[in-house]
Amino acid sequence: MPQTHRPGLAALWMIGSIVSFSTMAIAGRYVSDVHSTFEIMTFRSLTGVVIVLAVAGAYRRLWEIRTERLKQHFFRNLFHFTGQNLWFFALASIPLAQVFALEFTTPVWVIVLGLAFLGERLTGYRVIAAGLGFAGILIVARPDFGALEPGLMTAAASAIFFAATIIMTKALTRHESIVSILFWLTSLQLAFGAISLVLQGAVTWPTLATFPWLVVIGVSGLLAHYCLTTALSLAPASFVMPIDFTRLPLIAVVGMVLFGEKADLLILLGGGVIILANWINIRGESRARRRQEQVVLRP
Numbered sequence: 131m132p133q134t135h136r137p138g139l140a141a142l143w144m145i146g147s148i149v150s151f152s153t154m155a156i157a158g159r160y161v162s163d164v165h166s167t168f169e170i171m172t173f174r175s176l177t178g179v180v181i182v183l184a185v186a187g188a189y190r191r192l193w194e195i196r197t198e199r200l201k202q203h204f205f206r207n208l209f210h211f212t213g214q215n216l217w218f219f220a221l222a223s224i225p226l227a228q229v230f231a232l233e234f235t236t237p238v239w240v241i242v243l244g245l246a247f248l249g250e251r252l253t254g255y256r257v258i259a260a261g262l263g264f265a266g267i268l269i270v271a272r273p274d275f276g277a278l279e280p281g282l283m284t285a286a287a288s289a290i291f292f293a294a295t296i297i298m299t300k301a302l303t304r305h306e307s308i309v310s311i312l313f314w315l316t317s318l319q320l321a322f323g324a325i326s327l328v329l330q331g332a333v334t335w336p337t338l339a340t341f342p343w344l345v346v347i348g349v350s351g352l353l354a355h356y357c358l359t360t361a362l363s364l365a366p367a368s369f370v371m372p373i374d375f376t377r378l379p380l381i382a383v384v385g386m387v388l389f390g391e392k393a394d395l396l397i398l399l400g401g402g403v404i405i406l407a408n409w410i411n412i413r414g415e416s417r418a419r420r421r422q423e424q425v426v427l428r429p
């Protein structure tokens with residue numbers, strides 16, 4: 131399907147994505163003192179299943195849910211479930227800006243995993259992007275190898291699992307609709323969460339104080355991905371993704387206002403280096419795609 135170029139509308143959808151991702155992080159921080167990451171993920175997935183089935187049913191699209199690639203869905207969501215649990219753990223452990231900065235290394239890990247497992251070609255801009263990305267990680271994390279901070283390690287690890295999820299999602303989107311992908315995303319992760327709760331033993335059930343935040347996590351998580359996907363359908367990634375990078379300074383301000391987190395210039399500097407790495411990669415991919423299109427169209 132040819133892409134519709136409507137940058138103004140795409141920017142509005144990206145604002146929705148940024149607000150939704152930030153809202154999910156804020157809600158996750160508020161409930162992290164009461165609920166474990168397994169509990170947060172289980173209640174989030176339950177909310178997601180209800181929303182997906184209700185919306186798909188209302189639009190008569192339940193028939194799009196397919197089982198032919200259940201194995202691929204299983205492993206994709208196992209990676210995503212792991213990454214999301216690590217992300218929620220990091221939210222409760224380190225400043226929000228640090229979590230988001232390390233999350234932005236996901237595209238860098240996509241490059242690395244693509245080279246390792248998909249045999250993708252190594253190009254100059256990918257080398258530069260990967261190098262800058264890892265430099266940004268060191269600036270943001272400032273690792274003390276004698277006493278590594280668990281929150282930093284889990285935030286960095288979550289980006290790797292998210293990258294693996296993206297690679298597997300690319301393969302699924304060739305054959306599966308967004309309804310099918312979202313259904314298996316929420317239902318399989320609900321199953322993973324339920325199993326995790328059984329293994330965890332004691333469960334803290336939602337209270338009047340935490341229940342609204344858990345619903346917010348479920349709704350904002352789905353809405354964030356829907357807004358981002360819609361924005362990418364309306365404008366090229368080279369236009370859309372730089373808008374997403376405004377999440378970093380925004381969440382830094384939110385952390386200061388709501389949670390008393392101190393402004394850390396090194397986190398913003400490292401985040402800026404990571405954002406630059408992503409921008410170089412996006413620009414390189416866009417130029418390579420245009421060259422390929424010109425070759426195809428050349429008589």
